[in-house]
Amino acid sequence: MKPLEKWDNGKDLVLAGDVAGVVAPSSGEGIYYAMIGGQEAALATHSCLLSGNSKDLQLARKRFMSEHKTVFRVLEAMQNAY
């Protein structure tokens, strides 16, 4: 219930969904975040294949967190409080 600091291995692997830690604290919801994360992982993989630059795999986490980090922070604070 906490997004991992890294979702890729800097080479040829990128995570999405539960295994990337994107299950919402407090509610335990993870289906939506797994689907969005899968989409972002696919886009990042596509970029990586086009550019040949494995750093593009980082885009999955970067793009996901820019959209959803506030929700995870707030729900984590709520979970910690109770």
Ligand SMILES: Cc1cc2nc3c(=O)[nH]c(=O)nc-3n(C[C@H](O)[C@H](O)[C@H](O)COP(=O)(O)OP(=O)(O)OC[C@H]3O[C@@H](n4cnc5c(N)ncnc54)[C@H](O)[C@@H]3O)c2cc1C
């Ligand atoms: C009891 C329960 C209730 C939940 N209720 C909700 C809810 O109401 N709403 C909600 O949003 N979320 C809910 N969740 C969370 C949600 O189910 C998960 O966050 C979501 O399914 C994560 O999707 P995923 O694709 O990341 O992982 P998963 O759905 O776990 O998919 C991973 C898949 O990989 C397969 N796999 C594992 N190892 C290997 C391997 N070596 N080779 C090949 N395949 C492999 C597994 O069999 C599995 O099918 C609930 C979870 C549980 C346990």
